Amino acid sequence: MDLGLKGKRALVTGGSRGLGRAIATTLKAEGAQVAICARDEKRVRETALEIGALEYVRDLTPGGAGEALARDVISTIGGIDILVVNTGGPPQGSFESVSDDAWNTALNGIFLSAVGLIRAALPGMRERKWGRILIVTSVAALEPHPGLILSNAIRPGLHGLVNALSREVAADGITVNALLPGYTLTERIVELGVGDEQVAEQVPAKRMGKPSEFAALAAFLASEPAGYICGQAIACDGGLLRSI
Ligand SMILES: NC(=O)c1ccc[n+]([C@@H]2O[C@H](COP(=O)([O-])OP(=O)(O)OC[C@H]3O[C@@H](n4cnc5c(N)ncnc54)[C@H](OP(=O)(O)O)[C@@H]3O)[C@@H](O)[C@H]2O)c1
Numbered sequence: 001m002d003l004g005l006k007g008k009r010a011l012v013t014g015g016s017r018g019l020g021r022a023i024a025t026t027l028k029a030e031g032a033q034v035a036i037c038a039r040d041e042k043r044v045r046e047t048a049l050e051i052g053a054l055e056y057v058r059d060l061t062p063g064g065a066g067e068a069l070a071r072d073v074i075s076t077i078g079g080i081d082i083l084v085v086n087t088g089g090p091p092q093g094s095f096e097s098v099s100d101d102a103w104n105t106a107l108n109g110i111f112l113s114a115v116g117l118i119r120a121a122l123p124g125m126r127e128r129k130w131g132r133i134l135i136v137t138s139v140a141a142l143e144p145h146p147g148l149i150l151s152n153a154i155r156p157g158l159h160g161l162v163n164a165l166s167r168e169v170a171a172d173g174i175t176v177n178a179l180l181p182g183y184t185l186t187e188r189i190v191e192l193g194v195g196d197e198q199v200a201e202q203v204p205a206k207r208m209g210k211p212s213e214f215a216a217l218a219a220f221l222a223s224e225p226a227g228y229i230c231g232q233a234i235a236c237d238g239g240l241l242r243s244i
Contacts, residue, residue, distance in 0.1 A: 004224025006031030010082035011073050013060060013117065015053065016043040018186030019136060020086045022211035023218045025051050030219055032082065035073045060087050061109040066116030079128070080121040082222045085114045086136035089188060090150035098149055106150040111157055122169065131174035132222040135162055139182045139237050159233050166231030175230045177221050182237025184209040205238030 010027045014020035015036025028034045028051050037056035038044045048055035054076065058069050074080055090106040114135055125131025140148050141155035159178050166176040183189060183199050185208040200206045214236045220226055221234070235241050 001225065003030050003219060003222075005082075005219070005222065008032045008081040008222075009035075009077050009079055010084065010222070011035045011037075011070060011080050011117070011121070012053075012084040012086065013037050013066075013069070013113075014086040014088060014136075015084075016040060016047045018188055019181060019184060019211055019214050020084070021047055021051075022215035023084050023086070024053055026212070026215040026219045027082065027084075027222065028052055030223075032222075033077060035077065037069055060113035060117075061105055063108060063112065064116060066113035067120045068116075070117045070120030074120065074124060079124040081125070081128070081130060082132045082134075083117060083121045084134045084136070084218060084222070085117055087113065089138070090148075090154070092147050092192070093149055094147060095149050102150065106154055110151075110154050111161075114158060114161070118165070122174070125174050126169070126172045129173040131169070131172070132226075133162075133165075133174065133176040134218055134221055135176075135178045136218075137178045137180050137233070139180050139235055139241050141178070141180060142233065142235070142241055142243055162233065163231040170230045173227065175221070175227060177229060177231065178233040179214070179218055179221065180233055180235040180237065180241075181214055182209060182235060182240040184211055184214055184236070186211055203238040203240050207238065209236055209238055 010032045012024040015024040016038035024034050024036050035054040037058045039059045041057045044055050137155045140151045144152035162178045217236045
């Protein structure tokens with residue numbers, strides 16, 4: 001199938017490792033021009049060099065950082081046709097262990113950065129009558145996961161944004177969708193100490209997902225043939241989610 005991605009311009013945030021890196025790699029392999037961003041300068045540069053992407057060393061947490069990044073990318077490559085919003089997950093914790101600072105950081109990093117990125121990318125997509133906006137969230141946004149109060153509370157708001165925004169922009173050829181990773185073997189999952197035993201117990205597929213499997217879903221949703229998929233929250237989770 002021709003995904004129609006040749007020559008499309010993509011920004012993948014959090015693209016230096018894990019799911020973001022896999023998405024950036026796949027989009028590039030499909031012929032898109034790709035820009036990535038993350039905080040760790042060395043890793044951003046190494047990944048950008050390996051993939052053949054443009055590099056932006058940025059922290060998306062400070063107010064206005066998302067919008068500023070998207071504007072800079074647009075001024076360098078002329079526009080963003082595909083925006084993949086992805087950052088690191090917030091720290092673990094229960095309600096009573098989380099401070100106001102942590103709530104603010106998570107809100108800025110996960111939610112408001114997405115708003116800023118979209119605000120800057122959207123006008124050009126509307127003018128060109130084509131755009132794809134993908135937001136990486138989590139299965140925890142549909143079925144809250146113990147000990148992840150920040151993710152459980154904030155990410156469902158992104159699903160509301162995806163659905164509502166999708167209805168506002170669909171007539172201009174722009175789709176907005178959320179992608180929900182289940183257990184997928186990235187550095188983050190290793191750092192969280194998630195083991196194969198736990199996964200085999202919970203996941204019907206009895207294994208973790210591969211970043212390349214998640215990236216294939218993202219590439220399809222970013223593609224020309226996916227133009228009628230609007231406002232959805234789609235999981236790639238080996239059957240983990242139970243909700244119908
Ligand atoms: N992997 C899974 O099984 C899984 C499951 C459910 C949900 N998720 C969610 O999916 C997203 C991606 O997961 P992952 O496993 O790929 O995570 P990861 O391996 O930790 O990668 C996160 C990427 O985002 C960048 N990043 C983090 N904070 C940032 C910030 N403030 N500003 C800019 N870039 C930032 C990281 O680079 P720097 O650290 O250098 O900035 C890195 O490139 C996360 O939100 C995670 O919670 C993952």
